[in-house]
Amino acid sequence: MSHLEVENLSIVFGGVHAIEDLSFDIQAATIHSIIGPNGAGKTTLFNLITGLYRPTAGRIRFEEEDVTGQPPHRLAAKGMSRTFQNLQIFFRMTALENVMVGRHLREPKNPIAHVLRLPSQRRSEAACRARARELLDFVGLGAYAAESAGSMPYGALKRLEIARALAAEPKMLLLDEPAAGCNPAETREIDDLIQKIAERGVTVVLVEHDMHLVMNISNHILVLDYGRKLAEGTAAQVRSNPEVVAAYLGAQGQQEFDRAQG
Ligand SMILES: Nc1ncnc2c1ncn2[C@@H]1O[C@H](COP(=O)(O)OP(=O)(O)OP(=O)(O)O)[C@@H](O)[C@H]1O
Ligand SMILES: [Mg+2]
Numbered sequence: 001m002s003h004l005e006v007e008n009l010s011i012v013f014g015g016v017h018a019i020e021d022l023s024f025d026i027q028a029a030t031i032h033s034i035i036g037p038n039g040a041g042k043t044t045l046f047n048l049i050t051g052l053y054r055p056t057a058g059r060i061r062f063e064e065e066d067v068t069g070q071p072p073h074r075l076a077a078k079g080m081s082r083t084f085q086n087l088q089i090f091f092r093m094t095a096l097e098n099v100m101v102g103r104h105l106r107e108p109k110n111p112i113a114h115v116l117r118l119p120s121q122r123r124s125e126a127a128c129r130a131r132a133r134e135l136l137d138f139v140g141l142g143a144y145a146a147e148s149a150g151s152m153p154y155g156a157l158k159r160l161e162i163a164r165a166l167a168a169e170p171k172m173l174l175l176d177e178p179a180a181g182c183n184p185a186e187t188r189e190i191d192d193l194i195q196k197i198a199e200r201g202v203t204v205v206l207v208e209h210d211m212h213l214v215m216n217i218s219n220h221i222l223v224l225d226y227g228r229k230l231a232e233g234t235a236a237q238v239r240s241n242p243e244v245v246a247a248y249l250g251a252q253g254q255q256e257f258d259r260a261q262g
Contacts (some may be wrong), residue, residue, distance in 0.1 A: 001062075003028040003172060003203045004049065008057030014157055018044040020227040022058070026172075026205060026220075031198050033206045035215045035238075036224035042207040045224070046174050048083050048211060049205075051075045055077075062172070074078055081170030082163045085177050085207075091150035095160055097134035099151050102167030132167060139163040139193055155186030161191060172203040179210045187213055215239065 006028040006109045009018045019041045026032045047053040049060060051072040067075060081102075090098055103191040136142050139159040144152055149160065158178055165173055175194070179187040191213050198204050198217075201251050208214050214221065215235040223244050231241045238244055 001028045002026065003062070004084060004205075005059075005061040006049070007059040007061070008047060009045075009060065010056045011044060012054055012056045017227050018061045019048060019055075022224075022227070022229055024222050024229065024232060026176050029198065029201045030202045030219040031206060032193065033208060033218040033221045034224060035208070035211075035214055035221060040224040042224060043176055044227075046176055046205075046207065047081060047144055050080055050174060065229060076168060076170075079169075079171035080174070081151070081165040081168045081172070082174040083178060085180070087157055087161060089149050089157050089160060090261070093149055094146050095136060095144040095149055095152065096129070096132050096146065098160055099135050099167050100128055102164035107113050112259065132163075135163045135166050136160075138166070138196070140189065156183045158182060158186070158190060162193060162197075163191075166197070166202075170202060172205065173197060174205040174207075175205045177209065178206070179208055179213055185241040191217055215224045238241050 006025070007023050009019055009022045010017065022045070034045060036042055043260055044053065044226045047238055050054055051070050051074065054069050058068070059066060062078060062080065065078075067078070089197070090101065093101075107139045133142070133145060136145050139162055141152075141156055141163065144160075146155060149157065151156075152160065158181075162175065162178060164171075165175075178194070182190060194204055194206065195217055206214065206218065218235055220232065221235060221238045222232045223238060223241075225247050230247055231238055231244045233241075
């Protein structure tokens, strides 16, 4: 089943076609990567899919429903969750509290119960805390639960963001450069984590510059260049496409792809 369908999508910023007439599908419960050089439009595409930007033209369907132009909170409630290219962590909160923030997007809110601290409210707070703990364990950060996020290493913060996005119990998780700035060991942890998430049946949409990671774990890869589709297919298909190698990474391209293969 197509989990997401993008049809003839375009957005123009002051004459710049950041995304231009782009169409593609994402299959449910797969890892779908979006790659391309700096400025190709990857983050813009995430912003369009998650409702932060309204397209100039085109349609987006999520689980067969036309969701074009719907705001981020509606899409989050339907099961879309994301992380951002730049860390969006509350550094003065603990790791556990950071994850609970993601959970609150999902929990039903009853302001009166909250003010009166009714038993129902306390139960839901306890359930939220318990689930946040489970998620910290799931991403391998259980030991940091009570630590302030400001004291955590960078690679751990990247996983903390993923835990927070998972706290909303998404059906589709969009990750914008989850391994950026990570060392090889941290990148491997992110790689394993993404595969574990997909194994749970969550559709993962991945924007990432680390070719080794992308080529290893993606079921499908879409290559963007200047906001347009340059190619798509499996890792093997994309890697052997001379246009992709030339346009995407220039002279360094073949080397990078060869390294990713090894
Ligand atoms: N809000 C905006 N206003 C004006 N131009 C924008 C806006 N957002 C993105 N752009 C432009 O759209 C193009 C695509 O940018 P985008 O950030 O999507 O690229 P990217 O593929 O994510 O790049 P990177 O790999 O560097 O993160 C760029 O030319 C950028 O300057
Ligand atoms: Mg980007």
